[in-house]
Amino acid sequence: MYVHSYFPLTFSFGDHYEWNKVTSCIHNILSGQRWIEHYGEISIKNSNSEKCQCKVTFIKAKYWNSSMNEVEGAVTDHKGKVVHKLFGKWHEGMYCGSPPSATCIWRTNPMPPEYEQYYGFTKFAMELNELDPLTKPLLPPTDTRLRFDQRLLEEGNVESAEEQKQRIEQLQRERRRVLEENHMTHQPRFFQKSKDDTWVSNNTYWELRKDPGFSNLDCPVLW
Numbered sequence: 001m002y003v004h005s006y007f008p009l010t011f012s013f014g015d016h017y018e019w020n021k022v023t024s025c026i027h028n029i030l031s032g033q034r035w036i037e038h039y040g041e042i043s044i045k046n047s048n049s050e051k052c053q054c055k056v057t058f059i060k061a062k063y064w065n066s067s068m069n070e071v072e073g074a075v076t077d078h079k080g081k082v083v084h085k086l087f088g089k090w091h092e093g094m095y096c097g098s099p100p101s102a103t104c105i106w107r108t109n110p111m112p113p114e115y116e117q118y119y120g121f122t123k124f125a126m127e128l129n130e131l132d133p134l135t136k137p138l139l140p141p142t143d144t145r146l147r148f149d150q151r152l153l154e155e156g157n158v159e160s161a162e163e164q165k166q167r168i169e170q171l172q173r174e175r176r177r178v179l180e181e182n183h184m185t186h187q188p189r190f191f192q193k194s195k196d197d198t199w200v201s202n203n204t205y206w207e208l209r210k211d212p213g214f215s216n217l218d219c220p221v222l223w
Helices: 123-127 148-154 158-181 205-210
Strands: 002-006 016-020 023-027 035-046 052-058 070-077 082-089 093-096 103-107 191-193 199-201
Touching: 002 199, 052 082, 148 158
Parallel strands: none
Antiparallel strands: 002 016, 016 035, 023 035, 035 052, 052 070, 070 082, 082 093, 093 103, 191 199
16 A cells, blocks of 8 residues: 655645555554554655655564664665665654764654543644534535544544444445445545556545535535
8 A cells, every 4th residue: 555645846846755554563452551563664755756765664573672663764866875874763753864963853742631541642643633613614525524423432422422333334335235236336536546556636626625615516425
C-alpha cells in the first residue's frame, strides 16, 4: 500500500511524493501490557524528480535487547550516494547527521492532559474528529466525522455507540446486496485506480464542493 502527497505548483515545484507503509503490530492483545511496534522499510521518492530519495528502516525489537522503536535511514542522490544520514526513535524524535553533532529535524509534541483516558491519542489525533459549525456544511456525507457511532464512542456512550455501529453495518450490507442483485460494482466518488493499481485522488473533491456543493449531490445514506 502506498501513500501519496501532491504539492501543487502554487505552493512548491509540483512535487509528488509517495511512500509505502511499514508493518504495525500490537503485542499482548489478550493479556499483559499492550504495546505497539512498527517495523520494516519505508521508501520515499518524488515521482516528478529523480534528484534524491529516502529509505527509512523501522527496526524490529529483539527480545534480548532493551532498545525499542529505533529508526535509521538515509537520503541518497540520483547516483545512490548518501547525502544525509537519519536516526532516532519514532516515538521521540528524528535526527539528521552523525552524533553528537546531529540536528534534530522532528520531535514529538507533549502528550495532552489525561491522554491515557482518551485511548492514548495525541492532541493532533484528538482534533481529527472535531466538527466545528463553520466546517460542517461544507463536508461531504462520506466524511467520517459525521458518523454517529464514532461521536458517541468519543463521548463515552459505549452502549449507544454499539447500537449505531450495528445500524451502520446493516446499511452497508443492504447497499452491497443491491449492487450484487443488479450486477454492479461500487464506484468511488473521489478516488480512482492508478496505473500501478493504487488508489489516488481523481481531483474532483474541491470542484464538487464548490459547484454544485456536496449537499446537492445524490448520495446514499451512509451513517
